[in-house]
Amino acid sequence: MAKKNTDTHGYTFDTIIIGSGPAGSTAAEILAHGGQRVAIVEAEKLGGECLNYGCVPTKSMLTAAHLFRSVKNQKAITNSGLLKLRINKLVSLAENNIAKTGAEELGTEFKKLGITVLEGRAYFLDSRYIDVGGEKYSANNFIIATGGEVAIPNVPGLDGLDYLTYKNFLPKIKERTPRSVTIIGGGAVGCEYAQILSATGAKVNIVECAERLVSDQEPEASEVLLKNFEKVGVKVYLSARVVAAHPSSTGNLKEVEIICPKDGQIDLKTDSIMVAAGKKMRDGGDGLGNTGIHCENGLIKTDSHCRTTQEHIYAIGDTTGPYRLTSTALQQARIAALNILSPIKKNLATVDHTVTPSCIFTLPEVAKVGESTISLRTRKVKFVESIVLLSNVTRAKLEDDLGGFVKLWADPVSKNILGACLVGPNSAEQISSLALAIKMKVSTHQLADLTQVFPTWSEAISLAASEL
Numbered sequence: 429m430a431k432k433n434t435d436t437h438g439y440t441f442d443t444i445i446i447g448s449g450p451a452g453s454t455a456a457e458i459l460a461h462g463g464q465r466v467a468i469v470e471a472e473k474l475g476g477e478c479l480n481y482g483c484v485p486t487k488s489m490l491t492a493a494h495l496f497r498s499v500k501n502q503k504a505i506t507n508s509g510l511l512k513l514r515i516n517k518l519v520s521l522a523e524n525n526i527a528k529t530g531a532e533e534l535g536t537e538f539k540k541l542g543i544t545v546l547e548g549r550a551y552f553l554d555s556r557y558i559d560v561g562g563e564k565y566s567a568n569n570f571i572i573a574t575g576g577e578v579a580i581p582n583v584p585g586l587d588g589l590d591y592l593t594y595k596n597f598l599p600k601i602k603e604r605t606p607r608s609v610t611i612i613g614g615g616a617v618g619c620e621y622a623q624i625l626s627a628t629g630a631k632v633n634i635v636e637c638a639e640r641l642v643s644d645q646e647p648e649a650s651e652v653l654l655k656n657f658e659k660v661g662v663k664v665y666l667s668a669r670v671v672a673a674h675p676s677s678t679g680n681l682k683e684v685e686i687i688c689p690k691d692g693q694i695d696l697k698t699d700s701i702m703v704a705a706g707k708k709m710r711d712g713g714d715g716l717g718n719t720g721i722h723c724e725n726g727l728i729k730t731d732s733h734c735r736t737t738q739e740h741i742y743a744i745g746d747t748t749g750p751y752r753l754t755s756t757a758l759q760q761a762r763i764a765a766l767n768i769l770s771p772i773k774k775n776l777a778t779v780d781h782t783v784t785p786s787c788i789f790t791l792p793e794v795a796k797v798g799e800s801t802i803s804l805r806t807r808k809v810k811f812v813e814s815i816v817l818l819s820n821v822t823r824a825k826l827e828d829d830l831g832g833f834v835k836l837w838a839d840p841v842s843k844n845i846l847g848a849c850l851v852g853p854n855s856a857e858q859i860s861s862l863a864l865a866i867k868m869k870v871s872t873h874q875l876a877d878l879t880q881v882f883p884t885w886s887e888a889i890s891l892a893a894s895e896l
């Protein structure tokens with residue numbers, strides 16, 4: 429397809445996008461469809477974290493792990509003692525799904541749309557020029573979509589050990605199947621990996637420095653998750669500090685020394701260590717300091733139109749926040765691309781982060797949307813809340829609810845829903861209805877009146893709404 433030379437001002441491209449994760453690749457495709465001359469720079473694998481190391485591999489392995497647990501729990505219809513889940517089969521499944529979802533497909537799509545792929549690391553020389561592998565390129569607009577990096581905690585001795593992260597998990601696990609794994613970090617990534625590993629029979633410890641698992645979720649969600657981990661033999665150490673890590677004096681094991689209020693100082697002997705302690709942003713790296721754009725708390729500062737403090741440079745996805753989610757990255761990509769294409773710069777499209785549903789794909793799933801009750805309390809915003817256990821609906825007689833619940837909170841006067849937390853089967857799918865309810869300013873009365881399919885978990889949503 430021939431590209432219109434819209435507004436290059438003598439620059440090499442209309443827009444250069446740095447990073448080909450979900451944020452960068454979506455923006456590139458929209459801009460190319462809009463007739464722009466587009467280049468995308470990628471230092472590693474096309475598709476970024478979501479496709480190669482994040483959502484696609486974890487959700488592939490988790491789906492299989494949950495299916496395995498469900499079948500194993502059906503003692504009345506299966507000879508569950510004979511069932512085994514092998515980690516190398518999970519790894520192959522994840523690799524196949526990565527191939528199916530496709531870096532290769534992405535490359536073909538870019539080619540079809542006339543998008544130039546520049547392989548290598550982009551380094552800003554100034555706000556108009558970048559260097560990639562010794563070549564200089566310029567553009568009228570830039571989009572920074574560079575994501576983040578694995579954060580490695582400063583633990584004495586850890587550096588000298590061969591540890592797992594979400595980035596090296598697949599190749600390393602293929603080399604050697606661990607019988608025990610100590611996971612440093614009890615956030616979403618740590619909990620999802622604990623679920624995958626424990627389903628394969630590995631003995632798993634989670635060491636978390638906060639008082640509870642998934643501490644950005646509602647407190648009741650953390651409790652349910654903790655109980656379910658304890659039920660399947662995952663040992664969780666809370667408010668725990670990792671003080672050192674080193675090879676064990678006996679055998680081929682590693683030792684993680686921790687201090688926690690409940691158990692005091694203990695050495696966890698383990699086959700493998702997995703670091704899942706969050707992500708580090710790339711602020712200041714890759715020549716960002718030469719552009720004059722501002723960073724705050726590690727994130728690139730943007731306005732509601734996804735523009736940085738240099739109006740021709742946009743930043744989207746994990747690199748700018750506020751959420752490190754593919755869904756947020758995709759929304760910001762659409763907004764940034766539309767704003768670059770817009771001929772009227774006075775009326776730019778705006779991002780809306782108030783309704784961002786998300787889910788941790790553990791068993792049970794933990795999904796949330798809207799403002800958290802913790803944030804509302806901190807800001808002294810008044811609200812009413814209700815919580816209904818899933819055991820109150822008929823579906824729980826047919827399937828295991830794993831102690832799940834629906835929690836809703838609403839404005840005390842208008843009764844509009846402000847937020848929701850769902851813990852239980854299919855929460856990731858169900859949370860969309862509550863996202864819509866918040867977006868459309870649906871009241872608790874309207875939600876309570878809604879007829880739900882019988883027998884489903886969703887009936888608990890109407891019950892919770894009727895209590896507000």
Ligand SMILES: Cc1cc2nc3c(=O)[nH]c(=O)nc-3n(C[C@H](O)[C@H](O)[C@H](O)COP(=O)(O)OP(=O)(O)OC[C@H]3O[C@@H](n4cnc5c(N)ncnc54)[C@H](O)[C@@H]3O)c2cc1C
Nearest residue numbers: 447449450451471476477478482550575745746752753754
């Ligand atoms: C284990 C795990 C599970 C996850 N599961 C989910 C989930 O279920 N749902 C969900 O919504 N989110 C999930 N996420 C988060 C999701 O992966 C990220 O939010 C998403 O990938 C962010 O997209 P992005 O395009 O901003 O950045 P990325 O996907 O990180 O892509 C950035 C790209 O930029 C490249 N890059 C960086 N610097 C340069 C440079 N200077 N030059 C050239 N290229 C560069 C990098 O190599 C990378 O390919 C998960 C994350 C992890 C780690």
